[in-house]
Amino acid sequence: MFDSIQELPDTALGNVVTADSPSGPVAELLEGDEQPRHVLAGDSVEYETAERTTTLEPDSEHHAYLIVTDDRVLVVLGERPSDSEIEFELRSVSRAAVEVGLLSSTLVVEDGAEAIRLSPTHGDPDAVAEYITVMAEAYADVEDAITSATEMTEELEDQVREGETIGYLRLQIQSELSDARYSATHEKIHTDRLLEKIESTEEALNRRYVDAWVDQARDALERAERALDADEYTPFCEAYVTAADALTSLRDVLSNLDDPPEEVSDEVEETADAVEGVAEAYVESTRNVYERATDADAAAVTATCWLETYRRVMAAREAGWETTTDSTDLPISEIESIAEATVDALQRHADALMRAGERALDDDVSEAREYFERAVTQIRQAQEIVETQAVGDSATYDEQLAELQEKIEVTEWEWGGT
Incomplete structure (x- = not known):
């Protein structure tokens, strides 16, 4: 595009550069898809830091240039620079303004404690200052x-x-x-x-x-x-x-x-x-234990399977299990009937254990006590369900537990007296 930066005053000094793909000396200064937007030319550039001020000057036949891209502010010397002398990123510029003097105007660009000062001989410093300010903001x-x-x-x-x-x-x-x-x-x-x-x-x-x-x-x-x-x-x-x-x-x-x-x-x-696979496995296990609960003849097996069914479905309900997939559907809405069947099975098992304990009293009080203690476990499990589900009266279980405790105490007394 430009064989030297010296050609820029007639095309881009103080104006937005609209070229899509800059080439030549300007392109060599750019990074990636960076685009030049404004250029000012002057005799020299002052570079201020917290420690000192340095004047940058090209040789007498050339200019110092301030090139503003869509990402940086660059200072270069001469028409064919291989590298920039100073560069500020636009994102870090804290101030850009034009200071007007008696004989000239000076563009000041500040980056924290550093500053660039250029009194242009070519270009529009006001347009450059405005662009830098807008871009920095x-x-x-x-x-x-x-x-x-x-x-x-x-x-x-x-x-x-x-x-x-x-x-x-x-x-x-x-x-x-x-x-x-x-x-x-x-x-x-x-x-x-x-x-x-x-x-x-x-x-x-x-x-x-x-x-x-x-x-x-x-x-x-x-x-x-x-x-x-x-x-x-x-x-x-x-x-x-x-x-x-x-x-x-x-x-x-x-x-x-x-x-x-x-x-x-x-x-x-x-x-x-x-x-979905783990859900199906859980539901399948729940269905299997439910079927065993409804098919079993032994009171112990029936009570155990109903209790597991209740705990499985109750856990799903309390966790907020919701699904429209048939394969992972659980009878959450039927929890009351499941609870009722579970309580009934636990009660029947407890009754069977109490009868077995009474039969064992004459022969082996230790065995009788074991039956009574197991019955206590069944009654307590039933009572826990009744206290959360409207399927019975918790007070009736208090009476049964008191009766069982008396039987256990009798077995302890008789065992201790032998």
């Missing part, structure tokens, strides 16, 4: 919004993984990114770099949010698998419900993304199949 606004969104995403990740209430945090993150877009699309912002950064940030934050839900679903699945193997009903149901809810939330998140990662979608379905 836009960069600051975008950076602040991205930082805030990133910090909130970290908090959001923790909330998701810990199963806490998310509230409006996700909406707040989206609001921050929306504010960043507004700053990046200002009519005086002549660059796509900010918008591209916002889009890449949003993509990365969305992926972190998705990954947090995947992690929660996987962690809950692992806990469910361990609980299933150990026949721990409440931990299993709680973990299963957490995994199922996480997958539902994850699908909602993916449906709201313009281009959800394909590998994540595949991972979600794989995890969903595994979650």
